Amino acid sequence: MKYFKNLVKPYVLWSSVMIIIPLFVMLLYAVTNSGNSLVNIQFTFENFKRFAEPVYLNVFVKSLKLGIITVAICLVVGYTLAYIIAQFKERTQTVLILLVTIPMWINMLLRTYAWISILSDNGIINTFLEKLGLSPISMMYTDFAVMIGQICDFLPYMIIPIHTSLSKMDKSYTEAAYDLGANPVQTFFKVTFKLSIPGVLNGVIMVFLLSISTFVIPKLLGGGQYVLMGNLIENQFISVGDWNFGSAISILLASIILLAIRWMKKIDTGENSQK
Amino acid sequence: MKKLAKLSKGLYVALCFAFFYIPIFVTMLFSFNSSKSLTKFTGFSLKWYIELIENSEIMSAVWVSVSVAVLATAISTVLGTITAIGLSKNRKLIREWITNINNIPIMNPEIVTAIGLMLLFSAMKIEKGYLTMLLAHISFCTPYVITSVYPKVRSLDPSIANAAMDLGATPWQALTKVVVPMIKPGIIAGVLLAFTMSFDDFVISYFVSGNGVMNISIIVYNMTKRTNPTINALSTIVILVIFIAVLVVNIIPLLKRKRAVANEKSN
Amino acid sequence: MNTLIELKNITKTFDDQQVLKGINLKIYENEFLTLLGPSGCGKTTTLRIIAGFDESDSGELLFDGIEISKLPPYKREVNTVFQKYALFPHLNVEENISFGLKLKKTEKSVIEQKVKKMLALVGLSGFEKRDVTSLSGGQQQRVAIARALINEPKVLLLDEPLGALDARLRKEMQTELKKIQKEVGITFIYVTHDQEEALSMSDTVVVMNDGYIQQIGTPTDVYNEPENRFVASFIGESNIIEGKMVRDCLVEFDGFEFECVDKGFKENEEAEIVLRPEDIDIVKPENAKITGTVESVVFKGVHYEIMVKTDLRSYMIHTTDFFDVGLEVGLSFGPEDIHVMWKMV
Numbered sequence: 001m002k003y004f005k006n007l008v009k010p011y012v013l014w015s016s017v018m019i020i021i022p023l024f025v026m027l028l029y030a031v032t033n034s035g036n037s038l039v040n041i042q043f044t045f046e047n048f049k050r051f052a053e054p055v056y057l058n059v060f061v062k063s064l065k066l067g068i069i070t071v072a073i074c075l076v077v078g079y080t081l082a083y084i085i086a087q088f089k090e091r092t093q094t095v096l097i098l099l100v101t102i103p104m105w106i107n108m109l110l111r112t113y114a115w116i117s118i119l120s121d122n123g124i125i126n127t128f129l130e131k132l133g134l135s136p137i138s139m140m141y142t143d144f145a146v147m148i149g150q151i152c153d154f155l156p157y158m159i160i161p162i163h164t165s166l167s168k169m170d171k172s173y174t175e176a177a178y179d180l181g182a183n184p185v186q187t188f189f190k191v192t193f194k195l196s197i198p199g200v201l202n203g204v205i206m207v208f209l210l211s212i213s214t215f216v217i218p219k220l221l222g223g224g225q226y227v228l229m230g231n232l233i234e235n236q237f238i239s240v241g242d243w244n245f246g247s248a249i250s251i252l253l254a255s256i257i258l259l260a261i262r263w264m265k266k267i268d269t270g271e272n273s274q275k
Numbered sequence: 276m277k278k279l280a281k282l283s284k285g286l287y288v289a290l291c292f293a294f295f296y297i298p299i300f301v302t303m304l305f306s307f308n309s310s311k312s313l314t315k316f317t318g319f320s321l322k323w324y325i326e327l328i329e330n331s332e333i334m335s336a337v338w339v340s341v342s343v344a345v346l347a348t349a350i351s352t353v354l355g356t357i358t359a360i361g362l363s364k365n366r367k368l369i370r371e372w373i374t375n376i377n378n379i380p381i382m383n384p385e386i387v388t389a390i391g392l393m394l395l396f397s398a399m400k401i402e403k404g405y406l407t408m409l410l411a412h413i414s415f416c417t418p419y420v421i422t423s424v425y426p427k428v429r430s431l432d433p434s435i436a437n438a439a440m441d442l443g444a445t446p447w448q449a450l451t452k453v454v455v456p457m458i459k460p461g462i463i464a465g466v467l468l469a470f471t472m473s474f475d476d477f478v479i480s481y482f483v484s485g486n487g488v489m490n491i492s493i494i495v496y497n498m499t500k501r502t503n504p505t506i507n508a509l510s511t512i513v514i515l516v517i518f519i520a521v522l523v524v525n526i527i528p529l530l531k532r533k534r535a536v537a538n539e540k541s542n
Numbered sequence: 543m544n545t546l547i548e549l550k551n552i553t554k555t556f557d558d559q560q561v562l563k564g565i566n567l568k569i570y571e572n573e574f575l576t577l578l579g580p581s582g583c584g585k586t587t588t589l590r591i592i593a594g595f596d597e598s599d600s601g602e603l604l605f606d607g608i609e610i611s612k613l614p615p616y617k618r619e620v621n622t623v624f625q626k627y628a629l630f631p632h633l634n635v636e637e638n639i640s641f642g643l644k645l646k647k648t649e650k651s652v653i654e655q656k657v658k659k660m661l662a663l664v665g666l667s668g669f670e671k672r673d674v675t676s677l678s679g680g681q682q683q684r685v686a687i688a689r690a691l692i693n694e695p696k697v698l699l700l701d702e703p704l705g706a707l708d709a710r711l712r713k714e715m716q717t718e719l720k721k722i723q724k725e726v727g728i729t730f731i732y733v734t735h736d737q738e739e740a741l742s743m744s745d746t747v748v749v750m751n752d753g754y755i756q757q758i759g760t761p762t763d764v765y766n767e768p769e770n771r772f773v774a775s776f777i778g779e780s781n782i783i784e785g786k787m788v789r790d791c792l793v794e795f796d797g798f799e800f801e802c803v804d805k806g807f808k809e810n811e812e813a814e815i816v817l818r819p820e821d822i823d824i825v826k827p828e829n830a831k832i833t834g835t836v837e838s839v840v841f842k843g844v845h846y847e848i849m850v851k852t853d854l855r856s857y858m859i860h861t862t863d864f865f866d867v868g869l870e871v872g873l874s875f876g877p878e879d880i881h882v883m884w885k886m887v
Contacts, residue, residue: 003436003446007361008373011354011417015376018414022391023379025398081291084284096288098525103295105517107475109492110510114298117305117313124301127314152294213384216477216496230386237390237482247394250387257384437595438628440615442642442693452641456632 029247047248056232063229064256066143067212070150074207075200077151078158082199083192085159086166097163104156112149112220119145119221141223149217154210158203165199166192201264209257229253299514306507313504323508330505333494337509339405340490343480344473347412351469354413355420356462360454362421363428374425377418388415389482396483403485411483412473419472420465427461428454467524471517543570545607546696546729547592552601554587561587562598563753569697569731574723576732578740579750580776585733588750589699592731593622606696621690622699626706627682629674635661635685636670642693660688663722680711687722697729704739716743737777741765749773770883774816781817781857784885786810793882796854798831800875804882814883819860821879824848830872832857836865 033044050056085096103111118124119139126136139145173195177187193200215230222228227235229249236246309318327333362370380388392411393403401407435457439449455462477492484493491513495506547569554562562584569575577585590596591603594615603611610618621642629638639660640653648656661667664684669677674685683703690698700719704712720743723730734740740747741761749756749764749772757769768774771782785795787807793800795815807813827833834852841847845860850871857873865871 003364003440004361004450005364007357008365008369009361011358011361011421012373014354014414014417015373018392018395018410019376019379022388022395025394026387026391029394077291080287084288087284098521099292100295102518102521103299105471105475105521106299106514107477107492107495107510107517109477109495110302110513111298113495113506113510114302118298118301120314122314124314152298155291155295209382209384213386215386230384233386233390237393243394246390250390253384254387257382261382432624432626432628434624434626434628435630437593437615438622438624438630439641441593441595441620441622442689443616443645444641445616446614448645453630457630459632 026247026250029244030251031248033244047245048252050245050248051252059227059229059232062227063212066146066150066228067208070147070154070211071204071207073147073151074155074158075204078155078203079162079196079200082159082162082166085163093163093167097160100156100159100163103153108153109216109220111153112217115145115149115152115221116140119148140221141226143222145221146218146226149221150211150214153217154207157206157210161199161202161206162196163199165196169195198268201268205261205264208260212256213253302507303511303514305504306511308504311504313507323504327505327508327512332489333491333505333509336489336491336494339408339488340474340492343405343409343412343490344470346409347416347473348466348469351413351416351420352462352466355417355465355469356424356455356458358417359421359424359428359458359461360450362425363431363433374421377421380415380418381422385415385478386482389479392479393482403483404488405484408480408484408488408490411479412476415476415479416469416473419468420462423465423468424458424461427458431457463524467520471520474513474517543572545569546571546573546605547731548602548604549588549592550602550604552588552591552598552603554584554591554596554598556587561753562591565601565753565755567748567755567758569729571696571729572727573745574720574730574732574743575746575748576734576740576744577748577750578734578737578777579756580735583750584753585735585750586701589622589701589731589733592697593620593699594618619695620697620699621693621695622701623683623686623690623703625701625703627686627703629682629685629689631675633674634670635666635672635674635677638674638685639689639692641689656692657688660692663691663725664688665718679707680715683707683715687719691722691726695728697731698723700730700732702734703732704734704736712739719743741777749776751776767881768816768883771814771885774814774881774883779819779858779860781819781822781855783815783817783855785813785815785882787813787882791877793880796832796852800831800880801877802880802882803877804880807882807884812885814885816881816883817857817875817879818881819847819858820845821875822857822859823874824850824859824861824863824865825872825874827870827872830874832873834871834873836867836869836871839865839867 028041030047031043031045032041033046051060081100085093085100088096116123120126121136121138121140123140125139129136169192173191174187177191182190212228213230215228215234218226218228218231219234229252233246233249233253236242236249240246304316305313306323307319307321308316309320309322358373362373365373389411392407392414396403396407396410431454436446436449436454439453440446444452475492476490477496480490481493481496484490489497491509495509498506545568547567549565549567549569552562552565553560561582565584565588567588577588579585587596591598594610594613598611601611602609605619630641633641636657639657643653643656657670658667661669664687666681666684666688669681669685674682677685683706686703687698703719704715707715716739719730719732732740732743741764744761746758747761747764748758751772757764757773759767764773765777768777768780774780774782783795785793787804787810788794788799789809790805790807791802793802793804793813793815832852834850834857837849837851837856839846839848842860845862846864848859848861848865850857850859850873852873859873
């Protein structure tokens with residue numbers, strides 16, 4: 001036992017500097033208002049109070065709304081796909097899941113960029129509509145465009161965990177349900193779905209985390225006027241230069257995610273204790 | 276009735292995959308367009324690839340992306356692997372403490388991690404540039420290496436390192452000749468994960484680099500205002516490289532298993 | 543016989559729990575020594591300290607007269623057979639066995655020869671290229687033994703090596719291990735909680751409990767002359783009765799005086815008496831001092847296990863004769879069947 005114990009020491013040091021300290025620096029910025037100089041620190045809650053201003057409250061509500069809608073759509077579309085895939089032969093499943101995974105490995109920015117040429121006013125869809133003699137639709141810089149970009153990028157994060165929990169589920173559960181007289185719909189909702197809940201929760205957390213914090217997709221597909229929490233943070237650091245307020249938003253964002261994870265875990269354990 | 280169900284299922288799967296792959300396909304297609312249009316394909320040409328190679332700004336970004344990814348992968352793999360091995364030998368309390376800290380960058384939104392690192396570098400008065408980007412990449416890659424190596428370490432027989440030392444191996448030899456070969460699958464998964472995470476990263480690189488040091492993602496982000504098929508050409512190359520890498524990594528174990536099965540049979 | 547290893551007052555604490563409370567033990571050359579005890583008694587820790595995987599908190603560990611407490615495992619002349627074998631799954635049989643020799647940069651032809659010899663010794667000739675994960679438990683066990691012995695250690699440490707095998711295979715390996723030990727002529731230190739294993743294989747049995755050594759002796763000694771209640775109840779089945787030594791060779795219990803062969807107690811010293819179930823004969827009530835009624839009879843394959851209830855207690859008796867439940871019987875035993883022990887404090 002005495003050997004190799006010390007191998008963790010470099011990482012303990014590293015993670016303290018690169019993970020713990022940054023969080024404290026951020027917290028320090030969030031509760032002070034002396035700008036970038038750390039010499040004359042003044043503690044304040046001003047930065048957090050500013051959220052109450054309608055402008056920022058709107059951004060907050062919009063981000064949350066978009067995040068929840070994205071999660072909902074990904075859940076319905078992703079669950080259906082995962083469920084269908086799980087019914088194929090094992091080898092087909094491996095191939096299909098690999099195909100779902102591959103886009104995840106490709107730079108998100110590049111995939112989002114591709115949507116610009118598809119959705120823009122003289123883009124591929126509108127060119128196609130024109131050929132059919134239909135009037136073009138303006139899609140870029142709308143909620144729709146942002147949503148499409150988000151769903152396309154984040155859907156795999158929903159599919160993979162759900163598929164994992166569905167595919168390792170013992171077939172005898174559904175057989176038992178049928179045997180006990182449940183029809184397919186009842187079997188699905190009372191047995192299959194309930195047993196896949198851990199996978200669902202994992203997917204929901206991942207997609208929510210990604211969609212609420214993104215700033216690339218709204219910027220590329222929503223335009224400069226489209227501001228979500230991520231964009232607000234970016235602006236504070238890159239253009240406005242208010243690091244204190246930017247840090248406060250970052251902390252708020254991290255707290256939302258933490259709460260969401262807590263809440264999901266509670267649902268998970270609640271489900272388990274019910275059984 | 277059954278046929279209809281089967282058909283609609285197939286259609287659904289096809290639609291989903293179309294949704295995933297059409298953007299990728301469109302990007303690749305227009306990289307070969309002879310005109311600057313990203314909507315009308317006017318003819319096949321390789322001119323955007325030539326322009327790409329001649330664009331020194333993009334080529335230096337490629338160099339930054341590749342070199343940072345290679346260095347960050349190498350360093351985070353070593354750091355993550357030794358940490359994972361050490362973790363299993365420590366007491367539960369220390370183990371939980373480290374794994375919890377390790378989970379922070381995984382569960383935190385990328386932008387928060389990015390801001391944290393940016394503030395750290397500014398507080399430490401390290402000038403933003405290549406070094407800060409590399410340090411940041413090591414920092415967010417290592418947790419993923421640990422999470423992919425640690426389960427393999429845990430599944431080892433705890434006496435395995437002792438057995439090697441009992442037979443005369445020094446701790447270093449026990450590590451390199453026994454422990455590391457046995458957790459190789461986890462390390463390879465960690466390498467792959469770290470490399471693609473680093474190579475694809477935008478958010479963190481965007482906030483922690485500066486002074487003209489850009490990777491591929493940053494350059495694409497800056498160029499989206501004026502859409503340009505050169506980016507498509509770059510995208511195509513990146514997509515193909517990742518696609519082949521993922522395919523190879525996933526197919527090699529399959530082939531190996533097949534050969535092993537064939538060998539068993541011939542024996 | 544020469545002393546090879548000596549443990550002097552070894553103690554060891556894990557997380558506030560004292561596992562070894564002062565172990566003193568001499569281990570001789572060419573000896574098959576077994577550390578026997580229930581789980582948690584400290585036997586495995588003792589072995590790991592000898593191997594060098596754990597370091598004692600205090601005390602001395604002498605090997606050939608030289609203190610080796612601080613010596614790392616890879617510099618000790620001992621090799622270990624692990625509980626779950628700890629074979630290296632990424633290496634085949636030959637590579638596993640030659641692991642130690644390769645580290646010592648032994649010549650290739652020598653290694654090949656020695657591997658062949660070892661495989662023959664453990665009865666696995668021709669298994670060189672096999673994948674260790676494809677072997678059965680018994681075969682893996684043999685590879686583990688070969689892998690340790692090829693380094694020609696002065697001592698082989700075995701940590702419950704037969705624990706994972708089924709009963710039949712375990713019997714087979716017991717004889718095999720004894721044979722191998724005779725053949726290579728080195729010291730084996732064997733850890734087990736199985737008393738039958740310990741008694742059938744060892745030259746010396748060291749009974750441990752609660753961090754202390756309870757008794758050191760030959761298998762016959764520890765079985766026939768247990769030094770205290772723990773040893774008597776842990777090894778074999780026994781009736782343990784409280785009584786007192788009236789004087790040398792005379793003991794009193796259950797209200798009667800009996801002749802015995804034990805000496806060295808003070809007059810009227812409190813003592814505990816062991817009567818092995820197979821040493822008690824069931825006779826007619828009038829021919830015995832202690833009498834009772836047959837309470838239960840269970841057939842155990844070779845013998846019957848009979849419980850006889852007397853006024854004070856129940857006695858367990860092993861006999862090949864059958865007696866009806868409810869029968870009035872007497873219990874008889876000779877002076878040499880009575881083992882008197884010091885009372886445990």
